[in-house]
Amino acid sequence: MTAGVAVAGSTVTGSTVTGDAVTGSTVTGAAPVREVAAPDVPPGAVAARGGGGWARTRARLAVVLPPLVFGVVAVALWEAYVQAYDIKPYLLPAPSEIWTQFRHSFRVIVDTSKATGSNALVGLVVGLVTGLVAALVAASSKVVDGLLAPVAAAMNAIPIIALAPLFNSMFSTTSSVPRRLVVAIVVFFPVYVNTVRGLRQVPEVQRELMRSLAVGRWRFARTVQLPGAIPYFFTGFRLASSLAVIAAVVAEYFGGRQNGLGSRITSAAANTAYPRAWAFVLAACVLGIAVYLLAGLLEWLATPWRRGSGSTSST
């Protein structure tokens, strides 16, 4: 069949290439078309293959190394500063102290992280699903959209601080529901707003294309609107993932079940064991990053067309 390789730079003037069959009566079968002299070179196709794996490794290192180096230097400076000026632990503990406490309390950290993590994940899933459903409904009905917009904005404006103790009093003290509910509410808003935006922002050219094909509303949604909204949904998801962990930690500050990281932070601080409090804070950071990376991974899996060599040209 066709060996249609783009040979950049060469041109073929009007002479016939070979004497073989240029029948023209059918398009399938013998391939009369050869891709030659492509002056418009596609962005990713002729990649810098020379240097191979090393070039790619270097590129990855260039991305990963600077923040790593920065982090290490920052921690080193922190340690030096605390030691040099003999800063008291209640002001700013030294990283070495924090790390010691982290190691000492490791088992507790693991258990409490599991509890906070599961609260964050459950709340995340609930918030994602409700946010997605609400966005779908809002995008298809102007009435619903008009009703939901102020509600969503109000929900976002209410601080968690106000909600947490209220929920705690609504449920039993051994229930995890209040914390998970807080997380779900915090997650709902960014997911809803971003997904609605994605569902609404169908490019005009795609709308016209679908109209020219005389497709019905449902077909249009399935073929163009929903797939087009996927990147927007994941933007909301990524935002929400960090918020979920924060909410799960902070919700514990106000009573209710005390089996997570938040309660340990407060109790350590109350007992003036500041390095230990910071150790739990560190654990919360790690948890937050883990959930964020999970969201990123899911996004990567769901959008194969974005995995390319960084070419984002869309004319």
Added chain:
Amino acid sequence: MTSTPPQTDQAAAGQAAPEQVTAAPADGGGPAPAVEVRGVDKVFPVAGGGATVALTGIDLTVAPGEFVSLIGPSGCGKSTLLRLVADLVEPTRGAVRVFGEPARAARQSKRYGIAFQQAGLLEWRTVAGNVELPLQVHGVKKRERRERARELLELVGLGDFAGHWPAQLSGGMQQRVAIARALAERPPLLLLDEPFGALDEMTRERMQAELARIRLETSTTVILVTHSIPEAVFLSDRVAVMSPRPGRITEIIDVDVPGRVTAPGESGGGAGGAGVPAVSAVPAVEDAVGQAEDVREQAAFFEAVTAVREALRAGGGS
């Protein structure tokens, strides 16, 4: 079997000058027109009261198999006119008929394929998936779809890129995919809104040669909106020159350039050509490009370009 370069001897021996006609094609009493626009006005309401008159008094008839270009400066309404034919906008007055049906019915029966200035490919579908789109939404079975997409991608010279994502293609390649998609259901009418507008000159000329070749292959009726005079003259049987404020067709020019790759059964001599053998084989891309270069270098070609340019100037544009 190589394709015969057509009518080059006729080109050497004196050329027919482009004639100027103001309304219907030469064969007035021929078969039913492919597209008929009668007395069409289009007025767009403007926010805050008032209105923009995009088009007034448009009369245009396109015969089946004809290639008509709409050319004019910005604001002359040529894209609006194309969208009226496509039933993407409705006329304020007058009627648009496509193959004897009202434009809306023609759209719902999918009598045309359309390509816009932006390729408008769906980024989450592969190249082949994009070409298959019209077939898929109209319920064609997977095997048939795949086969047809492969066929079309070969036709536009992108057979090796079927599995690529649109973001991996250059602008010219994306446009070729868009044109392949427009041809997916073998529509009798092809509507093109400045599809080559975003491309560089070399790619553009190459795409024009391919379009001419595709048209020869498929005998489709084509309406092309363009800014480029050489493009219009190279591809069209007739060029409708439009001017703005208000948008109207000022002149329709018959293009009569020998050696042009035309539809089978039509000689390159236009209304006056006699005894000239039609091109019987579909040339390969290189042949079409070669012939295209020959065509673009003929005196008749330049004369036609001049005629169109003068008509544009007379109409108050460019």
